[in-house]
Amino acid sequence: AQTVTQSQPEMSVQEAETVTLSCTYDTSESDYYLFWYKQPPSRQMILVIRQEAYKQQNATENRFSVNFQKAAKSFSLKISDSQLGDAAMYFCAYRPPFNYGGSQGNLIFGKGTKLSVKP
Amino acid sequence: KAGVTQTPRYLIKTRGQQVTLSCSPISGHRSVSWYQQTPGQGLQFLFEYFSETQRNKGNFPGRFSGRQFSNSRSEMNVSTLELGDSALYLCASSLGLVATNEKLFFGSGTQLSVL
Numbered sequence: 001a002q003t004v005t006q007s008q009p010e011m012s013v014q015e016a017e018t019v020t021l022s023c024t025y026d027t028s029e030s031d032y033y034l035f036w037y038k039q040p041p042s043r044q045m046i047l048v049i050r051q052e053a054y055k056q057q058n059a060t061e062n063r064f065s066v067n068f069q070k071a072a073k074s075f076s077l078k079i080s081d082s083q084l085g086d087a088a089m090y091f092c093a094y095r096p097p098f099n100y101g102g103s104q105g106n107l108i109f110g111k112g113t114k115l116s117v118k119p
Numbered sequence: 120k121a122g123v124t125q126t127p128r129y130l131i132k133t134r135g136q137q138v139t140l141s142c143s144p145i146s147g148h149r150s151v152s153w154y155q156q157t158p159g160q161g162l163q164f165l166f167e168y169f170s171e172t173q174r175n176k177g178n179f180p181g182r183f184s185g186r187q188f189s190n191s192r193s194e195m196n197v198s199t200l201e202l203g204d205s206a207l208y209l210c211a212s213s214l215g216l217v218a219t220n221e222k223l224f225f226g227s228g229t230q231l232s233v234l
Contacts, residue, residue, distance in 0.1 A: 037225075043207060044122075045225035091162065095217070106152065106175055106217060109162035 002027045004094050006110035013082045014118050020067075021077045021113045023092030029053075033095040034068065034075045035107070040088040048090070051075065079115075087117045121146065123212050123226035131232045137198040140229045144191050144212030148224070150174075151193035152217060153185060156207040156228070165208075168193050169216050197231075205233045 004025045013019035025034070036048040051059045051068050058066050063083075067076045079086055092110040124143040132138050144151050152175075153165040164177040168187035185195040191212075197204055207228045213221035 042227055043209075043230075044227040045209060045211070045223075047222060047224075050222075093162075098216075106164040106167060106177065107154075107162075107223070108164075109154075111161045 002029075002094060002096055002108050004092055004108055004110035006090075006092055006113050008113045009111070010114045010116070012116045012118060013079070013086075015082055015084060017082055018078060018080045019082055019115065021079075021090050021092075021115065023075045023077070023110055025073050025075065025092070025094045027073070027094065027096065029097055031097045034066075035093040035095070036064070036066070036075075036077045037091045037093060037109075038086075038088045039091060039112070045091070049077065082117050084117050084119060087115055089114050123210055123224055125208075125210050125226035125229050127229060128227070129230045129232075131234060132200050133234050134200055134202060136200050137196060138200060138231060139194050139196045140208055140210075140231070142193045142195075142210030142212075142226060144193070144210075145224055148212035148214055149191055150213045150216050150221065151187055151191065152211045152213070152223065153193070153195050154209045154211065155179075156209055157205070162209070165195065167217060174216060200233045202233050204231065206231060 032053045034051045037045045049061045063080045065078045089112045091112045093107045126141045150169045152167040156162045167175040171187045182198045187193045209228045211223040211225045215221045
């Protein structure tokens, strides 16, 4: 079964510093998608960044970037120049490929990492 | 454009009762997915509806059901509530099926407490 593991239940970073959140996953598939979602106290899940497994280039979105290591099944999120508004729960998610009679492509989430940002 | 709207925000029920949660997707979105979020189990997929048909279902008992209307609005129903059903229920919408790599947009959820 596919699983997503976030080994850091909580992380803390100083404002303006850089922090890296870890995520590993288990799959036998070769084509899939990986995501990082942010959930602030408002509870709304917000997509931070997305990575297609067939792309070797790491995805970036402004201050957010990922380190995608396909062979190691690792997908870490780096937040640069951390801001107070970055404080939230961060969830790593995996979406398997669609295949008839099997997976229909729903998201599988890790348990999350709570990020605190110190002023 | 309005985001995904879930109502109510909070709900308190007692064991044995049933509950209906509502989700209005972003205008133009045809797929609605539901997820259950608890501290112990994390986020777990419930089901996905597209064009009024359930397209995908997670590993939940039959007490959990849903439907989608012609305007893409969706409801999920939980019958014979148990204490363990206490959770944040999140709805997400997308233009097309999640399997076609559409981006998911989430609502703020309905916090259900079962006493």
